[in-house]
Amino acid sequence: MKKRNVRAEKTITFCNGPGCMHLESTKIIDALKQELQKRDLSYKDVKITISGCLGMCEQGPIVIVNPGYIIYGKVKLSDVSQIVEEHIIKNKPVVRLTIEQNHLYNRFFRVFGDIDFFGKQMRIALRNCGIIDPENIDDYLSVRGYEALAKVLTDLTPEQVIEQIKISGLRGRGGAGFPTGLKWEFTRKAAGDVKYVICNADEGDPGAFMDRSAIEGDPHSVIEGIIIGGYAIGATEGKVYIRAEYPLAIKRLEKAIKDAREHGFLGKNILGTDFSFDIEIRLGAGAFVCGEETALIHSIEGSRGMPRPRPPFPSVSGLFGKPTLINNVETWTNIPVIILDGAKWFSSIGTEKSKGTKVFAVAGKIKNTGLVEVPMGTTLREIVYDIGGGIPNGKKFKAIQTGGPSGGCLPEAYLDVPVDYESLSKAGSIMGSGGMIVIDEDSCMVNIARFFLEFTQNESCGKCTPCREGTKRMLEILTRIVEGKGQSGDIEKLERLGETIKKASLCGLGQSAPNPVLSTIKNFRHEYEEHINDKKCTAGECQALLSYTISDKCIGCTACKKVCPVNAITGQVKNKHIIDQQKCIKCGQCVQACKFDAIVKG
């Protein structure tokens, strides 16, 4: 019954949430396995899967049978044989145990729940991505689309909506994690005749693509969230700021806005009420700094996309000097769920201070790359191994980089850190927008730090000196280290510069730019020392620090000699060859040409 990676006719899913597992779940699983064996049912008939927390803790232990997505609650050991006998064998669900749980995310698991990669996730923000046609508003309507908006307009005052968002505990998914309900309240209470709502879809972090995916896969969820936000703060205009590099997302958003207008969800007198609101798309040119809220606002106003000091915060003085509510795409997509599934329910998911789920774009040296949405509090280890499938090719895990160019690299010792805003920053990294790169033993940490700093240095807008000059100097030092020209004292210089840039920069770009460097120095100092003192890169990534030599395995076939572009290899046929270290440009072509593993890279 252990066998994974099979497709079975039925799956039985157990919730692995802390609530359910504390109850009798493990015993029930054992009983189920015995019961199935007794009836000669194999793994081809029934597959047992373990899900992440399903947010139904009060009804636990939860057992779900697919197809049909029949949910059983408060299952007892004594119920197991009846479930097998009646539901699994005779296809008749055990009605007395079924519970009604019409959560918006259920639909995703009806389709994808039996695959471990998806089954262990919890899809709230991306609940419809991959299961509906994003260009057909009928598909969205059929999954209770715009019902949250209708509910808000029918039953709730703006203040009550804000109260719900506050109760939910939702925090901004764009990076800083500011409590969303509070932000809405500030903007509502700010004095101003005109107010604006902005959706930040700039998504500048290299490696993060959940916002694109959300808009391309389910644009109406974003739109519905924005309209509710507009109602709550008293705005009549919303803007979606999206980078021009996302043409398909823009096209789908345009279509969705048009369809929403035709159905009366946007425009004058929405759904027959006296609330009017419309959304306009504004294109960004794709500069990282334009994702920063004040720079973004300048960009919409037609000025150069540069940040300004805060306060005043946009909630008081934002677009055209008016109170402005700005939230990230993923933040917006959570709103309809909070309204329909309940703020209390939403706040039951996650940790004490971080509620709900977070989407991560998991990439790098990991078997299953992709978008992973998990409840806050899931550990890095669960993401890398249970969902991600671990490191491919039998390589060793070395570090995980979270938060993109503003984040840090955490070594193995931190794998049990739960992902939530506080825990990640305590560990020396950040949640950021949810980029997550897995690094194995073949990657050089100095080089990775250099890669991210090169990005932020390039994207620095130049307005403030610490960021403009400081990142440039840091990059120079890192470059000379990876080129084998590092000097003693360089590490200390990087630390001093980094701390200063963090403290003195104007916006979040500079304030976080040194993080990849500082965190790798903290956790992988020996790699920096090795590069500087021994001119060595153990991971074998820094070309300049490599040397290629030929060992006694060489039989003198001359293959390497023929491919060497600079004629650095000499030797007679059937005699061991030699590489002239002065001439060698370390291109590595000889290694590939050698059929006898005779060329040693070191």
Place this chain on the structure above:
Amino acid sequence: MATPIEKIKTKRAEALNRIISKGYLSTKRVYVGMATCEIAAGSKEVMAVFKENINNGLTDVYLSQKGCAGRCNLEPTVEVIEEGKIPVKYGKVTPDMAKEIIEKHLKKGEIIDEWVIK
């Protein structure tokens, strides 16, 4: 006058009717991933194969596009969904594989196990 909630319920019923009139209750529903990432992996060509076959008389199939579910290294993905059965998810689908999915799975009900994402 109808409240917004009442209005949305009517709208939902109408939407469902429209979807059903397009054949949603056909025996098999086929969803092809059509996000930027899926398209880059070749899903447009896969979609074209299904469309062509439907134009040429393949029946009892409801074809739809969908966004990306987030399983990057297995794209393009195609789902075949039948009432009462666990949806079948195919990964790394090429136009040739799409043809075979049509011949075996859609026409004869034979699931091609080796291509299924598990």
